[in-house]
Amino acid sequence: MFRKFIKLLFIFISLLFVSCSSVKISEKERKVRVVKILDFHDAWNGTQYKYGGTTQNGVDCSGLMQILYREQFCIELPRTTWNMSKKGVEIKKNSEWEVGDLLFYKIGRKKVRHVGVYIGENRFLHASTSKGVIISEISNYWRDNLWQVRKIL
Template identity: 40%
Template structure:
């Protein structure tokens, strides 16, 4: 959905006039643009996709979204409005003192206490503001150069008020079993299922047997519950098991506590950029999985 944003324009004298707030598509679009350059190498003075330095990267990404910001880190910290760490929103610029001599590094906040930036060691990557070994102690502040949230919310309200209600189709456990069995090319010729609520009359009978045999799905008290919908927490475990995903990163979704049974599965999905959560910093543990969401998650795994 294309969102039209009208943002307040102001100017600040900093060797030249630069906008305090300017227009851009949306915070999601900004983050997606930034992530297109993941892995781009670092080079001091770099301002193109061949190689970036930190402020060259932020300037390039914002320019791609139609938003002009100055070239250097020292200039960028003088633009927009100062934002406290507790009030960070997607699209804010975050600044660090990595040299011991004041502001020397900048990145783009992408939610869940994470930011994307051009690092000296690994090029464009995602890091955590809470990294106790480096970034947490070097964080010095943030600036908001585009007020996405208020304008996006207003536009969404207008669309919601005028658009017809569209029923969301949620994926059942049986349907997910079918999709996974086909995507993973599981053997569906040998059927051996003992679930009390699944027999040959079920259209997903063979797929359910295959995913159970592969230890991707398990039952509950002898039942598979083929018509029951899956939550996003359950989906995380299923996808990690199905595609044998490894690696982990701290996602820090506000609704996913450290002790939750699904936390590690969600962190693995986050590590592989299969999920970035919602714009408000939550993952949606108990939200039901729609057919569209399921397909998007699987597409991201394959891509």
């Protein structure tokens, strides 16, 4: 009985450390993720924004993230930004952001939701309503409207 308890305790503690959001990825893994995201960007760069779109004829922000994660990381994400925002683990400190983390925004009076993927060096890939699929600097505008960051990978 005591042995079983110790075994379960060990498993619980191991899972706690493995799922800890502050664990940094290796430099090799970081580079692999960047290459995957930038390759995806090369294929989708300039694709126009289309609400509800999921093709290179037009795509919205959540559709872009869903396709990116499916094609590059073999992970299925929900279709909407709201449902995506419930997945993974929330990251509270920007010093803990890693390449591949999803950045969620609430923008404007109606608090429209928006999502993009962090690629490091203060930049993220997303589908802009005005410019289509682009990489943007995380400027004051984006910082001021940041809602949450979630680790999926």
